[in-house]
Amino acid sequence: MMKNKTLLISATALMAVAPLAALTSTTQAASTDADTAITKTIMHTSIGYDKNGKSTGNKYYAYRTVNVMTTPVKINGDFYYRIYGSNQYIKATNIDGVTRKITHNTYIYRSSNGRTSYNGRWKLYAGQTVTTYGGSYKFRNGKHYFRVGGPQKQYIKSYNLGPVISVNTNVNTNSSSSQETNSEETTVTVTDKRAALCVEVPDKDAVQPSGKYAKQGDKFTVDRLEKGTRADTGSDGDDDGELAIYHIKGTNYWIYSHSVKAAKEIPTVTYNKTKKSLIQFTKPTDIYNADGTKIDFKGDQVRKQGGSYRVDKLLYIWVPSEKKAELFYHLVSNSVYSNHGEVTFSDGYVKASDVQFDPDSTALTPSNTAAEAQAAAVKK
Structure with a gap:
C-alpha cells in the first residue's frame, strides 16, 4: 500500500504526461x-x-x-x-451528448475487432460516467456501439452502458455553460508534501507506484473514489478505515485519499461490487425457466437468504400463466438455499419484483423490451 514517497514533480510536468482531452462540444x-x-x-x-x-x-x-x-x-x-x-x-x-454510467468494465473500440484509447486509457470501469453522442451505431458484427469521442473513432459497446442519467445540454438561458457539472466529480488538493501517483497493474486488481509524485497544493479533478481490492483495503473495502483512492480524470493516475483534501464528497464505490451485479432473496421466491414457466421443486421454494447472489442479465420474459411479460434476473449460480435444504437447476431466472438488487453493485440494463418478449413467445 502506498503512503509517502520521496520524489517530486510539478503540476506542469504532470500535465505533460497526461493525455490531451478528447474533442468535445465546447462552445x-x-x-x-x-x-x-x-x-x-x-x-x-x-x-x-x-x-x-x-x-x-x-x-x-x-x-x-x-x-x-x-x-x-x-x-x-x-x-x-x-x-x-x-x-x-x-x-x-x-452536439452536447448525454451522460451515462458504465455498468460493465469496457474497452474502447475503433471497429468491430479493433481497440483504441480514450483520454489515454484503454479500459473504462463500471461505476464511472462517460458522455455519449447521438444514437448507437450497428457494427458489422451485429452489435451496437455509442460514440464517446472524436474525430478519431472511439466507441463503447451499448451493452456496457446504462440508461441516460443526465442531459449535457444547458437549458438555463441565464448560464453561459454548455454542459452540466457531473455530480460524481470533484476537485482535490494535495495536502502531503509529496503524494504518490499510482497506476493500474495490467491484468491485476491492483495499483502500483508510477514513480511520479504531486506536490502540496496541486489540484486535480477526480471522477471516482474507490475502496476494495484495488485500493488495498480488502475485497469488501472494510479494511484500513477511511482509506480509499481517487482516479484523476483524463489520466491513468490514481491518488490515495489520505494525501488530498476534496472540495466535496462524491460516492465511494467498492471495487469488488463494481465487478458484479448482486441480488438478495428477501422472501420465499420461485425460480423460473427461460420460457417463463416455474421450475417445479416438488413444493420446495427458495427461502430468504443472508447473503447475495450474482446475476448477469436483466431481461423481459413472457410468463404464459400470467399472460404478460415480466422483468427477470438471470442467476449465475445453479443452486440456492431452500426451505428444505438446497435446490439445483441448470438455468434459473427470478422476477426482479421478487428480489432486492444491491444498489452498490453494477446495475444491469434490460436487454429487450416487454413487447419483444411477447413477440418472441408468439413465434414459438
Missing part, C-alpha cells in the same frame, strides 16, 4: 453576436429538422462546426439547436 461565442449564436462541434452526423420536428432531408456531418442559436428549443419532448440564420434544427444530443 465559443460566434463573432457575429455573442448573445445570439455560438459555435459548436457536431459530434454525431445529424439530420436537419423543421420547427415541428419533421426531417428536412439535410444532413450535417460529424466533427464539423456550426453556428447555432444559444438557447435550445424543445420540440416533441427533445431539445434542438436552431442553426443560425436558418430554420433548420439539429438534435442537441448530437
Whole structure:
C-alpha cells in the first residue's frame, strides 16, 4: 500500500504526461453576436429538422462546426439547436451528448475487432460516467456501439452502458455553460508534501507506484473514489478505515485519499461490487425457466437468504400463466438455499419484483423490451 514517497514533480510536468482531452462540444461565442449564436462541434452526423420536428432531408456531418442559436428549443419532448440564420434544427444530443454510467468494465473500440484509447486509457470501469453522442451505431458484427469521442473513432459497446442519467445540454438561458457539472466529480488538493501517483497493474486488481509524485497544493479533478481490492483495503473495502483512492480524470493516475483534501464528497464505490451485479432473496421466491414457466421443486421454494447472489442479465420474459411479460434476473449460480435444504437447476431466472438488487453493485440494463418478449413467445 502506498503512503509517502520521496520524489517530486510539478503540476506542469504532470500535465505533460497526461493525455490531451478528447474533442468535445465546447462552445465559443460566434463573432457575429455573442448573445445570439455560438459555435459548436457536431459530434454525431445529424439530420436537419423543421420547427415541428419533421426531417428536412439535410444532413450535417460529424466533427464539423456550426453556428447555432444559444438557447435550445424543445420540440416533441427533445431539445434542438436552431442553426443560425436558418430554420433548420439539429438534435442537441448530437452536439452536447448525454451522460451515462458504465455498468460493465469496457474497452474502447475503433471497429468491430479493433481497440483504441480514450483520454489515454484503454479500459473504462463500471461505476464511472462517460458522455455519449447521438444514437448507437450497428457494427458489422451485429452489435451496437455509442460514440464517446472524436474525430478519431472511439466507441463503447451499448451493452456496457446504462440508461441516460443526465442531459449535457444547458437549458438555463441565464448560464453561459454548455454542459452540466457531473455530480460524481470533484476537485482535490494535495495536502502531503509529496503524494504518490499510482497506476493500474495490467491484468491485476491492483495499483502500483508510477514513480511520479504531486506536490502540496496541486489540484486535480477526480471522477471516482474507490475502496476494495484495488485500493488495498480488502475485497469488501472494510479494511484500513477511511482509506480509499481517487482516479484523476483524463489520466491513468490514481491518488490515495489520505494525501488530498476534496472540495466535496462524491460516492465511494467498492471495487469488488463494481465487478458484479448482486441480488438478495428477501422472501420465499420461485425460480423460473427461460420460457417463463416455474421450475417445479416438488413444493420446495427458495427461502430468504443472508447473503447475495450474482446475476448477469436483466431481461423481459413472457410468463404464459400470467399472460404478460415480466422483468427477470438471470442467476449465475445453479443452486440456492431452500426451505428444505438446497435446490439445483441448470438455468434459473427470478422476477426482479421478487428480489432486492444491491444498489452498490453494477446495475444491469434490460436487454429487450416487454413487447419483444411477447413477440418472441408468439413465434414459438
